[in-house]
Amino acid sequence: MKPLTQESCIRQEVDVKKLQRLREQLLQHNELEPLADLLAMAGNATRLKILYLLSISKELCVCDLADVMGMTVSAVSHQLRKLRDRKVIEQRREGPTIYYRLAPGPLTEILQFLFQIDD
Amino acid sequence: MKPLTQESCIRQEVDVKKLQRLREQLLQHNELEPLADLLAMAGNATRLKILYLLSISKELCVCDLADVMGMTVSAVSHQLRKLRDRKVIEQRREGPTIYYRLAPGPLTEILQFLFQIDD
DNA sequence: CCATTATTTGAACATTTGCTCAAAAAGAGA
DNA sequence: TCTCTTTTTGAGCAAATGTTCAAATAATGG
DSSP states (O other), rough: OOOOOSSSOOOSSSOOHHHHHHHHHHHOOOOOHHHHHHHHHHHSHHHHHHHHHHHHHEEEEEEHHHHHOOHHHHHHHHHHHHHHHHTEEEEETTTEEEEEEESSSSSHHHHHHHHHOOO | OOOOOOSOOOOOOOOOHHHHHHHHHHOOOOTTTHHHHHHHHHSSSHHHHHHHHHSSSSOEEHHHHHHHHHHHHHHHHHHHHHHHHHTEEEEEEEETEEEEEEEEEEEEEHHHHHHHHHO
């Protein structure tokens, strides 16, 4: 007897056509992977707090954020980098200080939706 | 001289009142941490695909999902467990087969919003 | 009660993540 | 140019995450 593989079940109930259709839908939606990567940015308490604070402020520097969140400037800066890399936030320099703000984009729209439903 | 701490900067420009106000806002919004935990569920490609497939299907079993996604049943089951633990999905048993579907709740609302804006 | 089908579970492992610490970079004023 | 302030960066490390594999659980039909 062929040993039962974990790859797929031998089902009576299986609707092969339905599965094929789903497989195609998944292939069409190749934006799901980058979307997951973007959502992961909001899926961490530190970053979500940063994003929330930026959403209720015009702009803030690393220093402000670290102060308010009770964290190291370095720790916050590392997180800001990830947000910057994905263009979730924009920056503006004023002397030695760098001010961050939310950048228009898909995640910011999602955040707007999020922060207004449980306010 | 006191060594420069990373905890907070000595700024000319700092608006202590503004920071205090932000600190209070952060304390009030203690739902940010559980929200981040919930968003983290969608912040992973495997799980986002599961959620997407469930959102366009009435219900699916682990087997279906593993088949469609080209993954091990076990790997999918482990992810389903996380979604189940957070009540993002519900299940229904029919003989030996367990069918999963999206459960009404905050993440499902967010997903509805997500999947309709980039369709 | 045994075999079959579908699923879950736990240990193990490699990878990724988030933070700390020390050092580097960068603008502005003396 | 030296110093001060703010910020970023990279190495290092502990904790969390995602997958695999083998074993356990559970319902059903002989």
